[in-house]
Structure formats: C-alpha cells, structure tokens
Amino acid sequence: MSSEIVINTLDYLKKIDFLKNLSGLEDLSKTCKQGLYPKDSFLFKENEVGENLIIVTSGHLDIFKENRLIAKRSIGEMALLGNQI
Numbered sequence: 001m002s003s004e005i006v007i008n009t010l011d012y013l014k015k016i017d018f019l020k021n022l023s024g025l026e027d028l029s030k031t032c033k034q035g036l037y038p039k040d041s042f043l044f045k046e047n048e049v050g051e052n053l054i055i056v057t058s059g060h061l062d063i064f065k066e067n068r069l070i071a072k073r074s075i076g077e078m079a080l081l082g083n084q085i
Contacts, residue, residue: 007057
C-alpha cells in the first residue's frame with residue numbers, strides 16, 4: 001500500500017455541491033475516515049445495502065452495473081438517502 005494521503009476533510013466537503021450547504025457539515029467532517037484502496041479492489045458489489053458515502057479525492061474509480069459504466073467519482077449517495085432512488 002502506498003503512503004497515506006491526508007486532506008483537510010472539512011475543506012474538501014465544502015467543495016462538493018450537494019454537501020457544501022449542509023447544516024452540521026463540520027460535525028460530519030469529524031466522522032469521516034480517509035483510506036487508500038488497492039487497484040482493482042471492490043468497494044462494494046451490486047445489490048449490497050450501503051451504509052457509507054465514499055468520496056474519491058484522487059485516483060481512478062469505475063462503477064459498473066450489468067457491464068455498463070454508471071459512475072466515476074462520488075458514490076454512496078443512495079446510502080445517505082435510505083437506499084431510495
């Protein structure tokens with residue numbers, strides 16, 4: 001695993017359109033965890049119930065559903081919305 005990447009979480013969250021005006025953003029930033037994922041690892045698989053929001057700050061991420069690319073950078077917003085589409 002490569003060296004740890006540390007970002008200022010609150011500053012980064014303020015740059016995300018759907019989060020930047022959220023009340024309690026500072027509290028949310030304190031609960032965030034940063035991590036590195038090896039190339040070709042799975043963050044989750046289709047039909048798993050999500051409990052996390054994963055924000056990609058660097059690197060490349062591809063999300064596939066039925067062999068079709070559906071997302072590139074920020075994933076997990078459905079988990080925040082109670083798995084409702």
